[in-house]
Amino acid sequence: MIIIPExxxxxxxxxxxxLIAVERMFASMANKSAYNFPVVREAIGHAEALYGFKSGFDREKLLLGLKSGGFWPNNVQHGLSNHQSTIFLFDADSGRCRAVVGGNLLTALRTAAASAISIKYLARPKSxxxxxxxxxxxxxxxxRxxxxxxxxxxxxxxxxxPSMLVRLEEVAKERDLPFESVDLDRLGQEADVIITITSSFKPILKASQVRPGTHIACMGTDTKGKxxxxxxxLARAIIFADEITQSATIGEAQHAVEQGLITSAEITExxxxxxxxxxxxxxxxxITLFDGTGVGLQDLAVASAAVEMAISKGVAVEVDF
Structure with a gap:
């Protein structure tokens, strides 16, 4: 078994x-050669944590596995990332564990890749x-x-x-781009593309604040109630998602579906x-909207890429298991 530390x-x-790995996996999902298993995500009643599993199988690449982890909101007080996860890859022919991969950075990168892919394919060229x-x-x-x-x-x-916006301002400086902290009305008036990345349980962006032609990537809603x-x-938008079932049940679309404003049939992978x-x-x-709920196959795709690179670079730790 291969171990790749965080x-x-x-x-x-x-x-x-x-981005390449996630884009290919999205295509495999649409081709029905890869599918995700039902998500398990629960409040464990300790440390205010949300914990769960995301898993799936890609028949074409024989990629089988799961990501285990979740959100520990008090970790920052201990110098740890609030999001903690580990990815397990299994041999599809035997069921033996092939690799254990640190999943914290990979989760951040694959989530960013998903919204970037939606911008690549759905945002107006002159955004x-x-x-x-x-x-x-x-x-x-x-x-980024x-x-x-x-x-x-x-x-x-x-x-x-607003004080936390300094981290986004630093990215703007990296790219030599102007940056402004604005209210939501002005953000909607100016932005051609909007990314929402919060842990909110109530709506932040209002319909009246979104102008025609906007592309919205909703990336924070991955749990019932968020x-x-x-x-x-969503009733006004053309809706796309990483996975339709998750979008309609635990993603941003869950509320519009519950209220009868849309059906899952109106969501496109x-x-x-x-x-x-x-x-x-x-x-x-x-108005185009991407509902990024985060699927297990994304994690398996990027973890597999990490394993292949670790083997080629000679940094993979191999143990008998």
Missing amino acids: REIAGLVSPADC NVIGVIGAGHQSTFQL AALDQRPFEKIVAWNID QEVEPEI IGAVIRGDHIGRTDAEE
Whole structure:
């Protein structure tokens, strides 16, 4: 069995590697050669933690495994990341554990890759301003990945605690782009692309704040009850998701589905656009929305890439198990 510690991941897999791996996996999902198993995600009643499993199987690549982990909100007090996870890969022929891979950075990179892919395929080509709602740890990964997809000329952002926006401002400085902290009305008026990356349980972005032609990537809602935008936005938008069932049950679409504003049949897998089976955006005035719930197959794809690179670089730790 191969073990790849968390400390090795940054030197093995780049954001570009993750984007390629996730894009290919989305296409495999749309082709029905790969599928996710039902998500288990629970409040454990200790340390305010959410814990669960995401898993799946890719028949074509014989990629089988799971990610175990979750969210520990008090970890920051101990100098640890709030998000903690480990990815397990299994041999599809025998069921033996093939690899155990540190999943913290990989989760951040694959989540950013998913929203970046949605921007690549759904945002208007002439998108000049990107808006970010949320300034937690994941926000910088989202912004860096997004900036690689369009020649954005400005960044605007909002966070419930404005002092945290400094981390997004640092990314703007890296890319030599102007940055402004704005209210939500102005963010909606200016942004061609909006990324929401919060842990909110009530809508932040209102339908009245979204103008025609906007692409929205909702990346924070991955649990029953979470919500970042008003359901009326989804009623107006063309909706895409990483996985339709998750979108309708634990993703941003859950609220619009529950209220009867949309049905799951109105949600399209982003993989269908990647494969060319769906046209995606059809005109410049459409609002497109990507519901990124995070699927186990994303984790398996990036972990597999890390294993292959670790073997080639000679940094994989092999143990008898």
